Amino acid sequence: MTRTGFVHQALCYGSDQEFLTGTADFLRDGLDAGDVVLAVLSGHHIALLTEELGSKARDVEFADSRDWYDYPSRTLGRYHAYCRRQDKGRRVRVVGEPVWTGRTEFETQEWMRYESLVNVAFAASDHWLLCPYDTRTLTANVLATARRTHPELALGARSSEPSGDYADPADFSAQVTAERRPDPLPAGPDDIRFCRGRSAAVRRALAGYARRHGMSAQRTYDMVAAVHEAVVNAVRYGGGQGVVRLRSDPEHLVCEIRDAGAHASVPRPGFPGHLPPDARAAGGHGLWLVRQLSDLVAEDLDPAGSVLRLYFRRSGAVQPAAGSVNS
Amino acid sequence: MTVVPALTTVGQMRHGDHLLLGYDTDEERETVLAAFLLDGLASGHRGLLLPPADIPAGVALSFLEMHGCRVDEEVAAGRLCVDGHLAGPEGLWDLDEVIRREARRAVGDGFLALRVGTEILRAQAGQGLKTLHDSELLLDPVFASLPVLGICQYDRRVFDEAELAPIAGLHHGRVGADEVWRDDLLSITRTFVPPGLALAGEIDDSNVTAVARALQAERARALARTAHGVRARLDLGGVHFIDVGALRLLVFCALDLSAAGGTLELSGVAPHIRRVMRVAGWDRVPGLRIEPQGEPP
Numbered sequence: 001m002t003r004t005g006f007v008h009q010a011l012c013y014g015s016d017q018e019f020l021t022g023t024a025d026f027l028r029d030g031l032d033a034g035d036v037v038l039a040v041l042s043g044h045h046i047a048l049l050t051e052e053l054g055s056k057a058r059d060v061e062f063a064d065s066r067d068w069y070d071y072p073s074r075t076l077g078r079y080h081a082y083c084r085r086q087d088k089g090r091r092v093r094v095v096g097e098p099v100w101t102g103r104t105e106f107e108t109q110e111w112m113r114y115e116s117l118v119n120v121a122f123a124a125s126d127h128w129l130l131c132p133y134d135t136r137t138l139t140a141n142v143l144a145t146a147r148r149t150h151p152e153l154a155l156g157a158r159s160s161e162p163s164g165d166y167a168d169p170a171d172f173s174a175q176v177t178a179e180r181r182p183d184p185l186p187a188g189p190d191d192i193r194f195c196r197g198r199s200a201a202v203r204r205a206l207a208g209y210a211r212r213h214g215m216s217a218q219r220t221y222d223m224v225a226a227v228h229e230a231v232v233n234a235v236r237y238g239g240g241q242g243v244v245r246l247r248s249d250p251e252h253l254v255c256e257i258r259d260a261g262a263h264a265s266v267p268r269p270g271f272p273g274h275l276p277p278d279a280r281a282a283g284g285h286g287l288w289l290v291r292q293l294s295d296l297v298a299e300d301l302d303p304a305g306s307v308l309r310l311y312f313r314r315s316g317a318v319q320p321a322a323g324s325v326n327s
Numbered sequence: 328m329t330v331v332p333a334l335t336t337v338g339q340m341r342h343g344d345h346l347l348l349g350y351d352t353d354e355e356r357e358t359v360l361a362a363f364l365l366d367g368l369a370s371g372h373r374g375l376l377l378p379p380a381d382i383p384a385g386v387a388l389s390f391l392e393m394h395g396c397r398v399d400e401e402v403a404a405g406r407l408c409v410d411g412h413l414a415g416p417e418g419l420w421d422l423d424e425v426i427r428r429e430a431r432r433a434v435g436d437g438f439l440a441l442r443v444g445t446e447i448l449r450a451q452a453g454q455g456l457k458t459l460h461d462s463e464l465l466l467d468p469v470f471a472s473l474p475v476l477g478i479c480q481y482d483r484r485v486f487d488e489a490e491l492a493p494i495a496g497l498h499h500g501r502v503g504a505d506e507v508w509r510d511d512l513l514s515i516t517r518t519f520v521p522p523g524l525a526l527a528g529e530i531d532d533s534n535v536t537a538v539a540r541a542l543q544a545e546r547a548r549a550l551a552r553t554a555h556g557v558r559a560r561l562d563l564g565g566v567h568f569i570d571v572g573a574l575r576l577l578v579f580c581a582l583d584l585s586a587a588g589g590t591l592e593l594s595g596v597a598p599h600i601r602r603v604m605r606v607a608g609w610d611r612v613p614g615l616r617i618e619p620q621g622e623p624p
Contacts, residue, residue, distance in 0.1 A: 077606065084608075197533050200512055203568065221599035228570055232532050279578060279608050285571045292606040 007128040008119055009160055010150035012143065014135045016048055023095050024052045025157030026130055030093035031059050035128075036086045040068045040096040045132075069098045072107075072114035073274070073291035076121060080276045083127060092127040100142055108142065109176050110296060115149035116172040117274050130154060148172060170270055182298040182309045185245045185256050195241040199231050202244055206255070213248045216315050222293040223312050227255050229286035230308050234259035238306055252295070252311045261305035272301060334503035337362040337478075342440060345470040346502035347495045349483045355519035356480055357390040358504045360444055363478055364407065365394060367442035372476075373433040374407045375441060377418075377425075379448040381411035405436060413445060419458050423465035430473040440474035449485045463497040470499075478502055507544075508537040515541045518562060522552065523592075527565025530573040538573060542580050549589060557589025564595025574604060578612050585614025594618040 011022040023039075027049070030037040039049060040063045050057040069075050075098075083092050098111050118129060133146050147153065147165040149172065154160045192205045203224050210220040227244060234242045238259025247254040273287025291297055294310040301308075335346055337359050350356040364374040378387045387409045388398045401407040412418050412425055426443055433441040447459060463479070470477060479498065481491055495501055508515040513528040515537065524545050530538055542559070549559040559580070563569075581591040596604070596617055604610045610617060 081605075081608075199531050199570075200529060200533065203529075203531075218599065221602075224568070225570070225599075225603055228531065228568075232570065232572065235532070276608060279612055280582070285575065285607055289571055289603065289607055293603075 003128065004126065006119075006122050006125050007152065008122075008150055009128075009130050009152040009154040010146040010163070011130055011132045011154040012135050012146070013132055019045065019132060019134075020048060020052050022154055022157055023130065023132065024049060026154075027053065027060055027093070027095065028056060029157070030091075030128070031056055033091070035091040035093040037061065038063065038082070038092065038094045038096075040065050040094065041132075042066075042097065042099075045097065065097055065099050068096075069111075071295050072110045073294075073297070076114060076117060076274070077276065077292050079118075080121065083122070083125065092125075094127065094129045095132065096129060097132045100138055106180070106296060106298075109179060112142070112145045112149060113173055113176040113274075115146070116167070116169045117271065119149070119151065120169045120271060121275050173271060173274070177299065180298045181300045182256070182307055184258060184307055185247060185254075185309075188245055188247065190246040192244040192246070193241070194231050194235070194244060196235050199228055199235070202231050203228055206244070206246070209246050210253065213253055214314070215253060215312070219312060219315065223253065223255065223310075226290045226293040226310055227257060229290050230255075230257040230310070233286055234306065234308075238262055248314075250314070252313055254309060254311055256307060256309045258307050259305060261303055272299070273297075334501050335499075336505045337502055338366065338505045340366070340476050340502065342474050342476060343470050343499075344502075345466060345477045345499050346479070347491070347498040347500070348478050348480045348502050349486070349488075349491050349495075350480060351483050351520040352522075354522065355504065356482075358517065358519075359478065359502060360480070361391055361394045361396075362505055363442060363444060363476075364388075364391060365396060367440075367476075368396070368401065368406055371439040372442045373405065373436070373438040373440075374401075375429055375433075375443045376407075376409045377413045377422075377443065377445040378409060378411070379413050379446045381414040382409075384409035406438075413447070416450075419447075419462045422462045423469050426466065426475060426477070427469045427473065430469070430475040434474060440476060443475060443477045444480060445477065446480045446482075459494065460497065463494060467497070507541045508534070510534055510537070513537070514565075518560070521560050522548065523560030523562060525562040525565065529568040530566060531568065531570045532572055535570075535573045535576060539576055542576065546580060546584065549584070550587065557584055557587055558592055559584060559589070560592045560594065562594050563597070563600070566595075566600065567597060569600055569603075571603075571607065574607065574609055578609050578615065581612050581615035583614075590614050590616050592616045592618065 013019045013022055027037055027039065037059065038061045039046065041049070042065050046062045053060065068078065086092055100108065100111065103111065115131065131150065133143060135143060147163045148167040150163055151166045152160045153163050190209055192202050194202050206224050206227055207220055210223055215223065231244065234257055239262045242257060242259035245256040245258070269284065273284070273291045277284035277288055290310065295313045296311040298309045300306060335344070340346065340363070348356070348359055350359070367374045376387055384402045384407070385398055388402070388407055391398050398407065422445070429443065430441040469475065481494065483491070504517050506514050506516050507524065513526065513530055513534050516525045518525050524541055545559050549557050577591065577593070584591050591614055593616070601610070601617065604617070609615070
């Protein structure tokens with residue numbers, strides 16, 4: 001089956017056999033056509049496909065979905081980097097199944113947004129993405145949303161129908177953002193006020209906070225870099241001053257950057273920081289970096305005063321006992 | 328990389344300073360010496376050069392022309408002098424006497440101090456550097472008692488570090504080129520081997536313009552030095568934070584050099600900065616070369 005232009009399909013399956021029927025020939029077709037063929041799946045599905053494809057499996061690049069689908073913005077960055085590494089002119093054909101189980105509601109919504117953003121991120125490419133959805137385990141909400149985030153529904157490996165429910169990614173993303181809009185944190189003892197020329201003081205205070213809360217050196221660098229960019233944006237577009245509020249809970253360090261607003265209407269970017277900017281682009285790098293370096297982001301970008309809340313997962317799920325040394 | 332003790336920059340020199348300059352290239356020697364002598368002109372001092380050869384003042388000082396100095400005028404007015412004293416085989420013997428006399432004469436002629444630059448040749452250093460040792464030792468009381476500042480230049484391509492270390496001990500320390508920029512967060516210094524800039528500290532929205540200015544000058548320096556292709560080099564070994572705005576500046580500079588067939592080379596990039604560049608997609612910009620970790624500069 002030959003297609004041109006970007007293709008993004010959801011494959012709903014209810015058994016291992018349906019999964020194989022929908023994916024194996026899709027991958028074989030890709031190999032026969034000389035495409036770059038990538039399958040990002042659970043270990044179980046990788047094993048099934050490896051057996052089904054036999055010797056052809058060697059030409060498929062497999063990746064574990066638990067490593068690949070860690071945080072939505074970073075996964076988008078990862079796909080972007082992967083496609084950029086390939087030879088120009090070669091189509092990249094992907095079977096990619098995000099991890100939906102064990103996610104919080106917040107994370108689930110961001111993964112839904114991710115599935116929608118893919119349509120914009122690769123719109124100009126020739127890549128072909130097939131996303132399997134397991135009808136046995138996924139909630140009705142996730143399955144219904146798949147129809148809103150994929151322009152097409154796959155019927156087996158070689159045919160498809162348009163999804164009648166497909167939503168424009170800008171509308172879909174705006175809806176998620178509206179549901180994600182963070183209530184401002186109340187003032188706290190760790191608040192860091194900032195204004196023009198004071199970003200170094202914010203970085204110092206932030207690094208100290210991260211250290212006191214047992215953040216690893218690498219994640220501290222990420223956090224400092226991400227918050228710095230948000231602060232610089234706030235100074236530049238948000239009226240020149242604001243406050244960074246810090247919280248920690250057992251799962252995350254949370255950094256909230258609030259500005260007072262410039263009271264001048266700056267055109268809002270369509271997908272702020274969600275899509276990789278061109279290396280030579282004049283803007284958009286700061287917010288892209290913010291999303292790449294933090295784990296989750298909730299935002300309310302408003303010319304009258306913006307709130308950006310960044311979540312950094314603390315290393316290790318288990319809290320160390322009081323007084324123990326954290327590496 | 329050898330550990331270099333803290334340097335006095337030439338712009339920080341004061342009366343009585345007797346410092347050693349170990350230089351690796353003529354560019355480095357001329358950069359330091361030009362700043363030293365031009366600071367003297369600005370301060371009402373007389374500048375005296377004791378080169379290792381008997382050459383006319385205009386020739387010995389011609390490198391100052393590039394810095395906007397009218398050498399002939401300054402020599403005619405007695406503000407700059409050249410004395411071939413060290414050109415002779417026995418020039419080192421009474422060096423202290425010469426400098427004492429010249430310092431007094433400068434004061435007598437109405438100058439506020441004497442700035443003296445000496446260049447020691449291998450041939451004059453003598454057996455086992457004994458003569459040199461003695462003459463440097465004798466200089467100390469001169470610098471302690473008279474309004475005189477001095478730089479003793481040693482070519483590091485001729486004197487190795489094992490020879491220079493004890494000689495440096497006879498001085499008040501070593502002198503180096505002025506910083507291009509220094510603020511609370513960042514210092515920018517010129518490097519000579521290889522030619523480029525060394526940055527240390529943090530680069531953010533508050534000092535990105537200083538980096539832009541330094542980079543622009545460095546770009547001109549690279550374009551003028553085409554022997555090995557146009558290469559501007561930045562040693563980022565001392566940089567522990569750089570933000571997106573400053574990285575964009577490096578990308579712009581690299582693209583610009585690339586258009587001229589050149590490259591911007593970054594060395595000593597810390598892993599967390601490298602990661603930011605990769606995330607931003609700036610690790611594969613045409614004209615930008617990031618040296619692998621651990622590679623000597």
